[in-house]
Every structure is written in structure tokens, then in C-alpha cells.
Amino acid sequence: MAGLSSLRTIGHRLYTGEVEYDFVGRKKKWYALSALILILAVGGLLGRGLSQGIEFKGGAVYTVNQGGISVAQAHEAIEEFRGEHEPIIQKVGKEQVRIQIASKDTGKFNEIRDALSAKLGVPADKVDAELVGPSWGKEISNKALQGLLIFMVLVTIYLAVAFEWRMAIAALVALVHDIVITIGVYALVGFEVTPGTVIGLLTILGYSLYDTVVVFDTVKETTRGITKQNKMTFSEAANRGLNQTLVRSINTSVVALLPVASLLFVGGGLLGAGMLKDIALSLFVGLAAGAFSSIFIATPLYADLKERTPEMRALAKRVEQHRAAQAKAAARGEAGDAAEASDAPADGDADDQDGDDGEPAGAGSAGSGGIRRQPARNRRAGRPSGKRKH
Template identity: 45%
Template sequence: MSASFAQLGNDLYTGRRSVAVVAHRRRFYLGSLALFLVAVLGLATQGLNLGLEFRGGSEFRVATSSAPQDYEQTAREAVGAAEDQRGVNVTLVGTDTVRVQTERLSDTDSQSVRSALADAFEVPEEDVSATFIGPSWGASVSAQALRALVIFLVAVVLMLSIYFRNWKMAAAALFALAHDLAITVGIYALVGFEVSPATMIGFLTVLGYSLYDTVVVFDKVRENTNQAFANGRLTYAQAANLAVNQTMVRSINTTVIGLLPISAVLVVGSVFLGPGVLLDLSLVLFVGILVGAYSSIFIATPFLVTLRRKDAAVVELEKKALRHQAKVAKDAEHAAPVSGDAPVPAGALPSTPATREEGSTLTGRAVHEYARSGPRNQPKRTPRSKR
């Protein structure tokens, strides 16, 4: 399995195999548009389930030796919200603490609810804690989070424009970030996940992770397209698609490795800890990293190609590359077949033994093939006589 996966990575890197991400970009746009519409529908119909820190209210925690199976109904009846359950949120924290959140209550009503909960769960009144959280704290957190988001986006635009020397790369990266944020928030609204201050932190973290993956792909896009402009072998779209393929295995591996510990924290938080900062943060990271990995592969680079398709230099490169590929194909038709040449699999980028040398990518760069034995990811040494 590891050998075949390594071979797949080598084939994607050299262009022997190719996933037509850029060519099928309209399909991915439609898929993202469908997810975006679902997200907007969730926000419009259900809205965000804001936590107590944002809407304000009273919170009660009942410490029991073991919470009964019908703890939710018991708590609602004790609070007196059996008929109207919208104002009461009952959750289990760990295995022995029942958390009850209500609208803001007066001191007298709060004491009454505290006594009712103690009687309902058959615990001393001292084991029922009551706290009040005002909405101003959540409003302050929201304002600071929005301020941090604006500063982050401005810094992203400046950094990418300076590093890549192309504002359209910055625009494509921002489009991918907006895609990730909108879909992640929409999923939260649709499923009804509670939005807490930890969730806000998770949103900003997800944007940073998504940007990191996008920048890695764009760095390869810049490298390939610069060589394409220099030698005219590939069109801009083909060079960009090759960059996506060359970084695809890395992006998938990075995402899987990142999701493994988050999944462990998510399971432990759900089963043993219950609602809290750890669960809120791991939940938004899990959803956001999945969406971010998708956008870095299937949205960011295709959108960059869409933005640059009418640039004069890109149009001229396409004409030059198509003439070169037509000439190579014509020469290949007249060339006698060489015994032992391996056939090029279907779906590969336009390449024949005449378009690239063995041990090089479609852009002409030399590349080491990974060794099939010995330490993993250890490239074979190329003899000096063959360099």
C-alpha cells in the first residue's frame, strides 16, 4: 500500500498521472455554490445558536452522583419550561453534571429555580450553582473578533501581493477564505452547533490553516507557471493543474494528520467531558479543516486560473504552448515506436517520451523518484554521470 501510494505521488508529481482539477473547475464551483446556498438557507431559517456568553442569561449547574437518563425532561419541568422549551438549554457536562441555561432571571426567580432543581435531582441545594452572564461580554468578544478578522484579511492581502507579486493570487486566496468561512458558519447554523467564544477563536484558527495550505499550493503554481512562461511547454492552466497534482498528496496527508488528534479530542470531549471550551474548539477545527482542505485543492487554484485566463501574457502562452504540443504530437506520429516504452495512462497531461525526459517533470525540472525500499521519503541518489 505504501509503495503504491508513493508511486501515485511520483506519478502525480511528474505528470504521468493527472487529476483534471482545473479543467473541471466549473463542477467544483457548482458544488461549492450548492454548499453555499445550503449554508445561507441554514442561516436564514435557523440562524446561529449563540451561546449564553453572547445572548446573556442565567446558568445553573447541578452536581449529581449520576445523572438520570431523563435529565433533560427533569430539568425542564423543574425550571417550569415544559411548555416553552425555546428559552431553556439543558446539556450534560461529563457524566455527573447537568447544565441548565435560561433567559435572564431575577434574583428571586433564580433562587426558586435553584431550589426546584435541587428537589428534582434529589441533591442538596449547595450542589446547585447559579451564575448570571451579561450579553455585553459576548458583544465585546464579537467586536474584537471582527476587528482581528479585518486586520488578518488586510495583512493577508498585503503579504500575498508582495510575496507573489500578483494581486490576483491574493484575490483567489481571499475567495477561498470567504468560501471556507461561509460554509463552516452555515454548517454550524444548519446543524445547530452552539457558537461560543471558543468557536470564534476556532474560526480564526481555521482561516490561518486554510491560508497556509493555499500558500503552499500557490508557491508551486508560481514555480510551474514561471517555467511555463520561460519554455512554452504548457499553458497556464496546465501548469497550474500540475502544481495542484504535485501538492495534492501532501495536502491530503497534512489534513489527515491534523484531523487525527482533533478527532480524538472531539470523541473524548463528546463522551466524557460534555459541552465546554475543548469541545467547541475541536468541533469548529474539524469542520473548518475539512472545508479548508477542499478549497485549497479544488477552489483556490482553479479560481486563480479563471481570474487570469484573459491576461495578455496568459493568452500568448496558451498559443505558444499549443503550437509546441501540436509539433511534439506530430513528431511523435512520425517517430518509430521504441520497444519497451511504457504506455502513458489515460488522463495524464499531454506528454509523450518526446515531450519530457525520463526523471523530469512536464515543466522540464529534474526530479528524484522515491526509493521503494529503505527509509520512507528517501530519494534515490542520481549518479554524477547522469546529472
């Protein structure tokens, strides 16, 4: 409970501006970190490449419908037919073993089924075989690409109308950033790209954009009428808006990542559910990349584009001049305080007084001793005029 209370306190202080982290001001660090991640992702994609499933390369799927068959036994039975691609063998429930062989050569289709039946000691009618052509996976890829392009066009139009074109550019850059990282992670870890991967990839587009739009909406509110003042630059106002939504973005991302992590590590890892693993990895990486890009990429990039406009350049100059004037005023105030402190009489000067009216010696002059000059009316009121009444 103490941790939740502390988190709420931090969130409130971020929202009110009491505490602020300069995300926008440190944009070069985030750009460098993002560039490093993208280089690794693209390097994995160009180096190792994507491991495509049989839906994209073509091949055969054999399902042994009999209990007591282990994955190790299935590996041994299929070893001589493995070819250049490692067969995928999964235990499905207690009564089935599924074997996937990716190959464009389907001439040995019946031979492989007979060999499995003989080596595993299973009747031939207990081994279901299915051929998968590569044309189906290619059609899925084309449809997914078309959907992605249409989605980006519609998103660009919406953001340009609801916000402005600079926000649309920043959001699209963040979106491409998330897609490239997700695909690169698939290449680096060697997970197979299946239709489940495509589904997960298309799903993360909406989430990544949602988080970015939420931040942009707050930034739009904090920067409204920004040119009518001279105390804060556009980047500083945008950074304040980002800080106000920071805790919300983190909470949303954590809540979304927890069930996806369960799918990935429990469903895909422990239970061996292949389709769950394919979807969960793309969702997990995409959600994490989307949370990163909405905070560290989209808003700093938007502020950077906005600061290039003539209005914001003029605002930045006015803010700089205002702060310089404040600094000079503060310096004069400190000098005045120091002068007042030096005007105070020392302990040994208490006896050095004029015998007539008790005024400190030299109080009416602006001598080199640094004593502050009294106002004229005080001098007239405090000092005898020299004429004595009789």
C-alpha cells in the same frame, strides 16, 4: 505496508508529471460543487439561524455539586422553567451536573435555584448559580470580527508582496468559502455557538491559508518563465504544480483531522465535554473545507485570473499553434509510413524482375502503381548504360 508503498509511488509519479489529474481544466465542476455547498450553508444560516449560547444571549448556569443526580432527573426538575430555549444539561465528572438556561429574564434566578434544590433533594449550598449577561458575548463577537478583518488585511498585503495580487484574491475567496461553510454547518446541525466556537473558527483561518500558500508556492515555481516556451499553457503548468503537492496536502489534512475527530466524536460525543465539542466541530469542518478549497478552488481560480492577462493569452495562442503544427507533422509522418508500407512488393511480385540486373520492374519510374522513386545515383549505379565493352 503495500498501501504506503503504493501511496509513495503515486506521489512520486504525480510529482514527476508521469500521472496528472486535470483539476484546473475541470474548474467549472468544482465551482458548481462549491456553489451547491455554499447555497446549503447560507440556506441553513438564513433559515434556521445560529443557536447562540448563553454567553451571547444571556442566562444562568446552575451547577449541582452532588453525586447520584442523573441528567434525566435534572431535566425533570427544570422542565417548568425551560421557556422558549431548550436547557443544556451535562454531566461533568461523577459529582456534578451543569444546567444552562438561556434567557434574558433573570427575575426567576433565585426561584430556579430553590426549585432545583427542592426537586433534586440537594441542600441549597450544593447548588452554585451564576448569571451571564449578553454583553460579554457581544464583546467577544466584536473582538473576533475585528481580529478577522485585521487578519485578512495583513494576509492580503503579504500575499500581494510575496506572490502577486491575483494569488491574494484567490486565497481570500478560499478563506471566505471556508468560513461560510463552517458557520452554515453550525446552523444546519443546530450546535450552539459559544466562545469555543469562535476560538475554533479563528484557528482554522491560519490552517486554511497555510495549505493554500504551500500549493501557491509550488505553482509559482512550476510557472516561472512560462512565457519563454510554447509547449504548455499557464493553466497546465499550474495544474502540474497542484498535482506535485496533492499527496502532501492530503497527508497534512488527514493527520490534522484525526485528532480533531477524536475531540469531536470521543470528547464531545461520548464524554459529553461541551467546550471540546464546540471547538472540535468548527475545527473539523474548517479543516475539511480548507483542504477542499486549497485544491479545488484557490489554484483553479488563480489560474483563471492569470489566463485573462495579455501575456497568457498570447502564450495560449502560441501553444495552440505549436500543437497544430505538431499534429500536421504527425499526420504527414503517418501518411509517409503508409506510403512506405504500400511500396513493399507483394509475394507474387518476386518473379516479376528484369532479367538483366535483378531490379524490380518499374523501380526507376514514378508510375501510378505507387512505387517509390529511387534516387538518381542508385538508378545509374544499378542499371546498365546500354554500351557493352569489348
